[in-house]
Amino acid sequence: MFGYKSEGVEYPGLWLPELGRSEEKLLGFHDLLEIRFVHAFRKHGVSLQTIRAASTQARELFNQAYPFTCKQFQTDGRSIFATVFDQTGDEAILDLAKRQYAFRQVIGPSLYEGIDYTGEGRALRWYPVKRSKAVVLDPSRNFGKPVLASTGVDTSTIYHAYLAEGRDEKRVASIFEIPIAAVGAAVSFESRIAA
Incomplete structure (x- = not known):
């Protein structure tokens, strides 16, 4: 590079x-x-x-x-x-x-x-998880950090809240007022890149 x-x-x-x-x-x-x-x-x-x-x-x-x-x-x-x-x-x-x-x-x-x-054929945004549009990297949103496509909350923030709340997806979903599935998508994505 x-x-x-x-x-x-x-x-x-x-x-x-x-x-x-x-x-x-x-x-x-x-x-x-x-x-x-x-x-x-x-x-x-x-x-x-x-x-x-x-x-x-x-x-x-x-x-x-x-x-x-x-x-x-x-x-x-x-x-x-x-x-x-x-x-x-x-x-x-x-x-x-x-x-x-x-x-x-x-x-x-x-x-x-x-x-x-x-x-014009220029890359605009990328959904890095196959067959899912839950997480997106888009330079026009949150400086290109991975975010939940539906809410714009970055996946790292969700993941750290999930860890801080004792891995309680329901609690994190309630705190951020997002669906539990969105918390699961962020946790799954962050867990994959941390491995």
Whole structure:
């Protein structure tokens, strides 16, 4: 994310951090989503060199600072492909590292699941729990901290209240005037990230 040094060679980060003006190493909303994509590509066996080349090409091709979140990528475990329109206006698959069109079967990662996009294709908000919209990360709400989508109360606050109240979900729901299910969703989410 912030670059590294190996055998005397300095390698820059894959992109400029969203909050890069700070002296501290901080991550913004789009950084978090880009890291999620890089992690998934690595899990599928794509090399860091290929990811770096694909990121550079995609940034130029799509004119986006955070290209992997623009909902057009797939992988076969060796390369990263983007769905683009060719010269005839037909949809085609482009190998980003090689800048060649591909015709082989590719695997579409389920990374786009839970991400809402603007009309321009920019990531807007992310629901990190599969098949649930109870918890959301939205840069326009509570500075992008995980919050309960229905109330805007951050999940960390609910979780700490749950611990302080002897793990009594009903009591916490009463204190915050929210449904017990919302308390359960916040506790479940926070427990997962604490593990």
